[in-house]
Structures are given as C-alpha cells and as structure tokens.
Amino acid sequence: MKWHVLTPFLQSRHEAWMTEGLVRHEFNIVPAHYEHDPLRARATVGHWADFVRQTARAHRESRRHEGLLTAFPPLALTSAALKRVTFRRGPLVAWTFNLGELYGGLKQTLARQVAGAVDVFVVHSRQEVARYSAWLGLPEDRFHYVPLGRDLQAPWLDEDRERPFVLAMGSANRDWATLLKAVERLGLRTVIVTPPRTLKGLHLPPQVELLSGLSLQECRVLCQRATLNVVPIANLQTASGQVALTEAMMMGRAVVATRCPGTEDIVRDGDTGCLVPAGDPGALAEQLQALWHDAPRRARLGAAARDHVQTHLSVAAECAQMQAVLDRWA
Template sequence: MNILCLVDFKPGLGDHWLWNDLPECNDRVDFIVAQPALNWLPGPGKVLGYYPAFVWLGVRAWAWMRNHPCDRILAWEGKNGLALACLRGLFHRQVPKMVVVGYSHRGLATVVPGLIRFAMRFVDRMVVFTHREAEYLPGTLKMNPERVVFCPLGAYDIQQVKSSSERFPNEYIYSGGRSYRDYPTLVQAMDGIECSLIINASLKDTVGLPARQNVHRLGMVPLDEYWNLIKGSLFTVIPLKDVPFAAGLIAILNAMAAGKAIIVTRLPGSEDYIEDGQTGLLVSPGNVSELHEAIAFLLNNPEERARLGRNARRQYERFYTMEAFSARIHSLLENL
C-alpha cells in the first residue's frame, strides 16, 4: 500500500513511525507534517494561533494527492484529519480510504459539532482508545457504529532507555502530564505522607497549587529525563479529572512499561487498561482520602508494589507494545 500520514510531529531521518515496528511490511509511507501551532493560547486565541496550522495541513494534503498515488490516508488525531475530511466532503471524494487514529471529542469538536459530523461522513474509520468512546461517539457524530473502532493504544518500551546518572537523591513518588490532570486532589492527598512527590507538568497546570514540603514541581523535562524519572520512582500516581474521553493513557502505559505500580483515577478509559488490584489501584475522581489511603498503602507495602509492577509489565508486554499497536493499526488499514 501507499499510505499518506498526516501528523503534527516531524519524523526524523529514516523514521517511519508505526512502520518502524513492521519490518516485514513493504508499504510506502509519506508524511505531511502540520506547521508548529501555539497550543498554549487560551480560548479565542486558538482561532488565529492554533487551528490555521491544521487547516493548512489539509490543503497541503489535498494538493499532494493530486500528483501522488495513494491507497490509504492515516491522520493522527482528529485535528490533523479534519480539514482534509471537509475538503473530501466539499468535492464528494471518498477515495482513497481515510482513517483517523486517536480521535477525541473535545475542544473544537464540541463548539462546532455540525462541522465535525459533516467531516466524519468522509472518514472511513475512526479509531478511539477507549470502549466508552466507541459506544457513545456513533450517536454523537451520527456515524455508523461499525466505522468507530476501539483499538488499544501502545507505547514505547522505556526500559530500553539508558538510565540517567542524575536522579532525584531520595526515594520519591512520580506524577506527571498535562492533559486533564487533577493535581489539586493529589497535592491534598500528600498531606502526612512521609515521602517526596515529583510532579512533572507545565507551570500553567500547577499554578495555584498549595505549597507542601514533600511536593516538588519540576516543570516539563526532556523526554529521556521524563522516562528516567518514571523508572527511578517507587510508583506512579496519575490523578485525572472526570472526563468522558481518553486521558492519561500514555502516562499509564509508560508506567506499565517501566514495571511500576500505578495509582490512577477510576474512569471508563483507565479501566480499559488497568485492572484494579492486579495491575494497579483505581481511586474515585476527586476523592482526597481514597487517594491518600492508596498512596500510604503502596508506601507501606513494598511487596505489593512489586507485585503490581510485575503484573503491569507483563500486561504491557502482551498487549501494549508499539509493535502490537502498529500491527493492529496496519491490519485495520489493510482490511478496509
């Protein structure tokens, strides 16, 4: 197959993204990359600083396909495929087949739902990473349920990353991430915990948090340092807001790959990946006392930490490697 990928990250020289993990595959893969967008702009600022990059991505893809043979289009996340899907609709084009991987119904999708419904009529498959989204999105977007597919996400094996020589000097708990995190609940839950917590998050996500002696805010660190922070921790905590779409999944999978016990907010999305008491601990959204008890339990029970971490690693190896994820996506593309 000749496959055109629409993404918002720039693959390095010789990098074929998912196809790096498909060595037997003979597909030709081309990339069109969205120009840098100002994601930090609030509300109306995104109209000028963020969304135009993805509109232009669709226009470039449309022009590219006029001169290049293409069997499939793969857009990573809805933002990278929306403009091209609209162009397909305006010109009544439904070839080549188009797949949007990692669609999440939030942001612009909730502001202009009519536009999204129109565009998705010209998308052949929408891949979501949670069962709940596969259940409610067909009704929300007026799509045939067969066109919305649940496909478990995958993550790179961070155990293969060389450990940094510089680590936090003492034992610590790790938490991090930007999207839909509930750090206020986590910081409150650390009251009376005799261990340090490292929060790896942007400043805007931690602004206003109360100061605690055992809570350290690093800001966003480079990728290799982020992976090493997870690997060096006692366990990880992923506090999430109560949202109906996928959130925190990469953080969950990175902790599983590192073989760490995980405490995560109980949401339909996290329940797809974590089995309570077997591969991690699930706690109720916004419940400070429940989160505090889970943290204290893992601190005081190192054997249980180790058991949960081993189980999580085994589950990662079975289902959530990049090789497994790439094979699932490739099979979907082939079977359209």
Template sequence: MHWTIAAPFINQQNLVNEHWLTRNVPGDRHQFHIVPRSIPLGNWHNQKSSVTGFKSWLIYWQHGMEAMKASEGGVITLFPQLPAVIGMQQRMTGKKRVPVVAWLFNVGTCSSGIRQAIAQYTLKHIDRFVVHTRREIDIYHHWLGIPKERFEFVPFHQSEIPITHQENTTHPFIAALGSAHRDFSTFFQAVSKLNLPTVVASSERALEGLTIPPNVKTPFGIERQDCLDLAQQARINVVPLRPLPQVTAAGQITIVEAMLMGRAVIATRCHGAEDYIQHGETGLLVEPQSVDDLVQAIEMLWNDSALRNRLGQAAKRYAEEHFSCNAAGAALGRILDKVADTAGMY
C-alpha cells in the same frame, strides 16, 4: 494499498528517524509514504490555550492538502484536526472520496453548538476512527452521529523505553506526571495527609490556583527524558484524574509509559484508565475525588515492596504485549485491510 500518513509530530527535521508504525504492520499488502508537517509541532504543555488557534488550523489545512495530493490510495491521519480538514476539503471539492483512517482520534472535550455542527459536517465520511479508550466509541457515536461500527478501540502504543534509573531507595518519593485533566487538588490532600516526599512534573496551568504542600516539589519546564527519569526513580507513580463529564479521555500516555517501565501505578478510575490497568493485577485504581481511597492505596504500596514489585513486573509484561508498537502495528494492519476491502482497493 498505498497510504500517505499525516502526523503533526513528523516534520522535515525528524522525518528520517521517525517511522511511526510503518515498520510494524505485518505483511506487504500496504505501502506507506509519510508526508511531513511544514512547521514542527509546539510543546502542548507550553501552549497558553487548549483550543487550536487560527494559525495552527492553517498549518493543519496545508498538511492535509499535501497528504491528499500525495495519496495514491488512502490517507492515515493522527490527531483529530487532520481528519477534520481533510473531510472539509473532500466535501468542498466534490472529488472522488479518498479512504481516510483517523488514528489517535481524541478531541479532548466534545463541544456543542457550532463546533459540534462543524465536526459532524467535516467528519461525516471518515472511514475509520481509532480511539484509545472504549468509552470514546459511545461518546463520539452520539456526538458525531456516526455509526459505532466505524470506530475501533486500539490501546495507546509506545515504543520501548530504556531503563536508565532504578528506584531511589535512599530518598524515596512519589511521582505524578502530566497535565491533562489532572486532579491535583485531591492528590495534594492525600500526599499532604501522608506527608510523603512527592514530585509533580506538570504545567503551571494545571497547578494554577492550587496551594502546593511543603512536601511537594514542582519542577516546571523539564524535558520528556527528565520526566521518564523521575518515573523510574519514584517509589510509586500516581495518575490522579478529574471525572469531568465532557472529557473524553486522559492519562493514557502517562499510564502506558509507567507500565512499560515496570513501575507500580495508581490511577483514578475514570476517562478510560480501566482499559489499561487491571485493579490489583497490573496496578491500582482508586475512586474519583476520594482522598481516603487515594491515601489507602498510596500507603499500601509505599509500605509493601513485594506488592510494588509484583504489580510493576505484571504491568511491564502486560504493556509489552498490548501497548507495544508491534501490537499497534498488527491492529493497524487489520483496520487497513477492512477499509481497503470496503473501498475495493488493494
């Protein structure tokens, strides 16, 4: 079956080198054509608002129309905005429905009222939603009124990350990377109590209103490679998360990257972190908003190099098996087979 792919992070500038998962789907049953976005996607960390603005929606609308126009079979979208605009376009035109697979469907927070009603209307006929935490299946099932059978859990995938740095044993430090729904308040209390050198690579918005302890450095505006370098050099990687009931998922990208790099990871047990880390085997999970729990986990890993190494190596092996592009490509192939069979298309 022929599929067009609309991914906001693929544009004319990087189209030649960005293949997404098209080369990782086994067999030759499915063919792919990537439709690039007209304007490069901005850096999420530099956005002033977490809500998609009107101009951005217009770009998504155009991108969706171009993907539909180029389709000879079905459409694969990434990010939740694209299946929404394609769903709206299909309902407005009344033409024969094109099968749509919505990969990386994470809305961040589930709004109520008019936004919920619009989401239910536009997404009603999307064939498959691919989510990256198991809890999202229940959340979106109730929020959208869509059967659970149309949701598929596939772990977030990441391509191989070159290891360019080793742990900094001369000046050891803790690293906390990322911005979305981070619990830096609890984290700062823990590292302040331990008085351990710490680097937080996040956005100014995520740290707004918080008092930064003197043992914490906060380099703003650094690039992704700089963040990866910090994660590799850190003695411990921590992903502290706030257990907000309206949040669907958070922290998976940071967790997966750290695990692929063989780093010892501590994450808060919420927002689906337990789908990625097996406590005591591939990392450590701590209870939400528990300073004592976080202090104990950090102190244990900080002082036990054998444990850090064991967890880090186990995390790397697990990530390479479950979070790789090949693993995601195999899952995508299975999902496309199901949709093609249901649609009667080959």
C-alpha cells in the same frame, strides 16, 4: 493501497513511525513543516491554519482514490472537510481520535458536518466508541478500539530508597486538586511534572516540588526513581493520561490511577496497578499509604505491569491491530 500520512509530529518524509511495521501498503509521509507542542492548552487559529496547509499538501500529492491516514482530531477533521468539498473517493482513517472533552455548540455542529467523511476512527479506549458515536451522530461500527502502543524501553534504575517520593506527570485533564489534598494529608514527598499553568489557583504543600520542561529521558529517570507513580485524571468523558500511565508500567513501576476511560483499559485493578474513584482524595490517600509501606506488593504490581505492556501495549501490538484496520482496503 497507498496512504498519505498526516501527523503534527513528523517533520520529514523519512522519519520512522508506526507505518514501518505495516505491510501490503505504501505510505507517503506528508511533513508537518510547523512546530508541534503536545503540551499546549488549545489549538489557536494559527495552529488550524497549519493543519489546513498540511491537509492541502496531502491532497495535492495524492490521487483521488488513495487513502489518507491522520493523527489526532484536528487533522482528521480538516482532511474530512476537504474530502467532502473535493469529492475524494479514497478512504480516510483517523488514528488517535481523542478529544480532551466533548464540546457542545458550534464546535460539535461543525464536527458533525464533516465527520461523516471519515471511514474509520481509531480510538484508544473502549468507552470512547459509544461516546464519540453519540457525539458525532455516527454508527458505532465506524469506531475501532486499538490500544495505544509504546516503543518498549527496558528499565535501568531502581527506586530512590534514600529519598522516596510520589511522582505525577502530565498536563491534559489532570486532577491536581485531588492529588494535592491526598499527599498533603499523608505528608509524602511529591514531585509533579507539568506546565505551571495547569496548577493555577492551587496551593502546593511544602513537600510538593514542581518541575516542567523536562525531556523524555529525564521523565523516565524520575519515573523509575519514584516509589509510586500516580495518574490523577479529571476527565470522565474521554481518555486521558494513557502515555504517562503506560510509561510507568513499562518501567516496571507500581501505578495508582483514577478509574476513568483509558485507565480502565490499561490497568487490571489489583493486578497490574491500582484504580481509585475520581475526585476522592481519601481513597487516593488510602491507596498511596498502603503501597508506600508495602515494597513487595509494589514489586509484584510493577512486574505484572511491565509484562502487560510488553504483551499488549507495544508498538508491535498496535501495528498488528492497525494492519487489520488498513487491510480493509488492501
């Protein structure tokens, strides 16, 4: 089967992506030709116009029986809409179908009108199978859980033992209010990496430092130097925080995360990390304090976390599962 690949982050036809690890299929990358900002708050009308133009290019380049493979919900939905109006026969696979929240009203209505044209939704949390099924009014067997994979990177730095700190990174659906209450209670030095807009209206205690606009390499340095990596999540409907969580685990670091969709699929509580109840600063503070003073336990959790990522959460592991999804049309 020939697949035409639409992602917002591939800018040329020759960029490497997950498709290079798949066999028995042919892939045509349809370049985005627009700037993709993964930290933006919401997609604007201009962004949607970009998605529509990219989708139209994919349709012009493909035959009616060939497949479309999309990344993220906007391109999945624009491709589904065009598939409906052009009566395409080829399959449509929506990889990383992940919404920050389950909207109601007109957004849900429009999504339901076109989503039936998607043959398989690939989600990265088991709980999302039932939730997206109900939200879109489609059978659960249309949704396939595949753990999100990372390009493996070996750690190269140790903890900063002279100036220890707690690190939290990310922008989407972070529960900064709960984290700030917890670290203020403990007085722990804390570094938060996020766009300033996500902290609007919140008071930062004096021991909290805000950073933004860092490169991936700079984030990985902080991740390794931190005493603890924390992923506080406010979203209990869909998966959030998986990239930050997996990055810290990949670097062999102890992590504390909110128990919610996505984190429950990645962390085995007490084995590869620690999970705490949502919106509970007391429970978070208690877990942080216990790990802060227990270096041997942090080391054990970090080693188990890295082993788990290498075995189950690599790009190679994700490709093996995506291979099975696409082979339905081999």
